[in-house]
Structure formats: structure tokens, C-alpha cells
Amino acid sequence: MAEAQTQPRRPIESGTPDPFPHMHPTLRRNFGLWKYHDRPRPGVLHHVSHTGEEVWTVRAGTQRQMDLATIRSLCDIADEYADGYIRFTIRSNAEISVADESKVEPLIKALQQAGFPVGGTGPSVTMISHTQGWLHCDIPATDASGVVKALMDELHEEFINERMPNRVHITTSCCQINCGGQGDIAINIQHTKPPKIQHDQVANICERPSVVARCPVAAIRPAVVNGKPSLEVDESKCVACGACFPPCPPMQINDPEHSKLAIWVGGNHSNARGVPSFHKMVVAGLPNNPPRWPEVAEQVKKILYTYRDNARDYERVGEWIERIGWVRFFEMTGLPFTKHHIENWHGSRAKLNTSAHLRF
Ligand code: SF4
């Protein structure tokens, strides 16, 4: 018989690691004591503490999904030119801190010579955040870090300079489930056809009730096809969201021609000056065209430079559009406005799957 348990079972903490042991000692010592911070130049943050200590942080862009050699070269730079401390921001910028101002310029030069652009601070286009893409997720219809690399090559000048009205956060998402969140400008996959079902696979791979329950518009029903249990889709209801594909890969929705890209604008997670906002679709049906996605880059630049040239200082993309109105936004950017842009949720109570019941 097992021994009686004398100690309560403790949870295993496997969440975010404690950042303090890895933090630059000056940052650690002055945690909560900062007097002010400024930016001596794009890509450099300067923090001054009430204790009189100062720290400079140099920010460099990376491609996020990095090979070992690239990470090693960044770490070598941090060891040789700085104090050996490096961190990555949520948007894949590498930040290296130094407590001595004379180390800032050599550090910037070393980063630039190794191919890492220095910038991404203040009112610039900082690194694009992206979802996992072909490398790490099993359902994407497009790549993620590839899009980021291609777009950031086009927007390099906006990363190394601070000449936007406010910061611009661009995001990319490789399926419509969009685990990536909101962006001032967001590039998201948009499926345009219902899934094609591989009926001979469904019974072996899919749990049919969970697939049926997953559909947001109740378009999926169980069916028997060629004597085997399978599923069928009411194509007049299907909104081609792709939600059935992850739990049931035989519901093939990714398609080189019909999986398009759409651009959304005005999303914002933050509470600064205003409430968070959802982004809204402004361009649809762009080809999913690796490895450089030129059609997407063209539209993104059109929106970005119209914003840069017309928004007031400190306005984020969404705030600018809110002020000028959507009609003016489409006029100024020259983007076509179609009936597909309008969704006022009229009739959504009947249209959307609002219950957890399975439909047979
Ligand atoms: S956006 Fe979709 S495909 Fe891309 S990583 Fe997230 S869940 Fe996977």
C-alpha cells in the first residue's frame, strides 16, 4: 500500500521563466526606480534612474525564426561589444543593453555590419509580428516569417527612421483563426471556397461531433458517403472560415489559388489614449504569392504612406481613420470599396452558431 501523502501536491510551475536573473544588472538594480527615458537616436533607448544610474538599450531587427548560427552571432556581439545581456521583444527585436555610453556606437556598428538593422523604436514601423507559419503550425495556408522578411525588406527605411505619426504595428496571420491578434495593419489569410472533403479519410482521422460543433454557421452535418461515415457541408451557409480544417484535416481548405490574402487596418490592443479596437478589412482577394508577396507589399505601402503623409502627430492608424472617416480613407488611399466590406452583423442571431448543441 502506498504511503499516506503527508505534503500537499504542489503545482509544477512551467510558465514564463523569471526574467530577473537574465536582466542587465543596471536594469535589475533600478527596477521601479526610473526617473525618465528618452531616445538619443532611432533604435536606442536611454533610461535614467533616480539613483543616477543610466542604461542604453540598442534595438535591432531580426527575422524571428532564427537558425543557431544567427543567434550565436547576436550573442557574440552582445559579449564582445556590450555587457553580455540580450533579450528579445515580443515583436522579435533583439535588445542589447550597456551601462556605458561609449559602448553604444561600436555596438550599433557591429550589429549593422552583421546585417541587423538598428531601429524599431518610437514612431517607426517596428518588426512585424507573425503567427507560426509553415515551420511550427499544422494548418497554415501561407508562411509567416517569409512574409515578414519580404515586407520588412520593403519597409527597411521605415524601421531605421522614426518618421511615422506614431508607432506602426504590422501583423501577419497564416490562417483565418488568426492566433496573431490585432495590428495597425494586418495581413491575414482569407479562404474563398468551402472545404473539399476527402471522404475516405474522415472516419479514420476525425471526431465528427467535434467538427460539427466547430462550425460557426452550423454548415456541417454528418453523412454517409460510399458506405463510410463522413461529413457534408451546406455550401450556401459556409463562410469559408477554415475552422473545420484543424480538427479534421480531410476537410481540405488550403488552396494555392483560392486561399487569398486580405489586409485589415486599425487594430490596437493597447489602452493608451483610447480603448482597444478590432481591425477592419480594407483589401481582399490578394494572391498568396511567395516568396516575396509583391501584391501585398504594394497595398501595405499604399496604406502606410497615406497614413504617414496625412495623420496628425501621435495618431495611430485606427485613430486617424476614426477622425477622417472610412469614406475619406478609401478616397485617400485609392483602394476600391465594395459591398464585401460591409458587415453590420444584421441577422447574425439567426446566421451564426450561437449554441454549443451538436446539429445532426
Ligand atoms: S494563424 Fe492559424 S495557421 Fe497560423 S499559426 Fe496561428 S493557428 Fe496556426
Ligand code: SF4
Ligand atoms: S467551419 Fe468554416 S469552413 Fe468549415 S464548413 Fe463551417 S463555415 Fe465552412
